[in-house]
Amino acid sequence: MKTIATLIFILFIGVNTQAQNGIDIKVDAVEMTIVTESSFEAVTLETATEVARLYKRTNTRVKKELTFSTKANRAKMA
Numbered sequence: 309m310k311t312i313a314t315l316i317f318i319l320f321i322g323v324n325t326q327a328q329n330g331i332d333i334k335v336d337a338v339e340m341t342i343v344t345e346s347s348f349e350a351v352t353l354e355t356a357t358e359v360a361r362l363y364k365r366t367n368t369r370v371k372k373e374l375t376f377s378t379k380a381n382r383a384k385m386a
């Protein structure tokens with residue numbers, strides 16, 4: 309009974325969606341012209357160099373996180 313109700317519901321929705329597509333939509337056409345002239349401006353590049361500095365410290369948070377150890381990594385007593 310549940311499957312029959314589901315199929316009827318799906319068919320009902322499908323018929324409703326097909327019935328709503330009968331509306332004619334008119335679209336206005338857009339006319340575009342072809343550009344025959346083009347102008348280019350010279351671009352000057354700046355040659356200013358900037359330096360980014362990286363300071364390395366022994367106790368940084370990144371190094372601590374990358375050099376972690378677990379119980380499985382520790383040496384075992386024989």
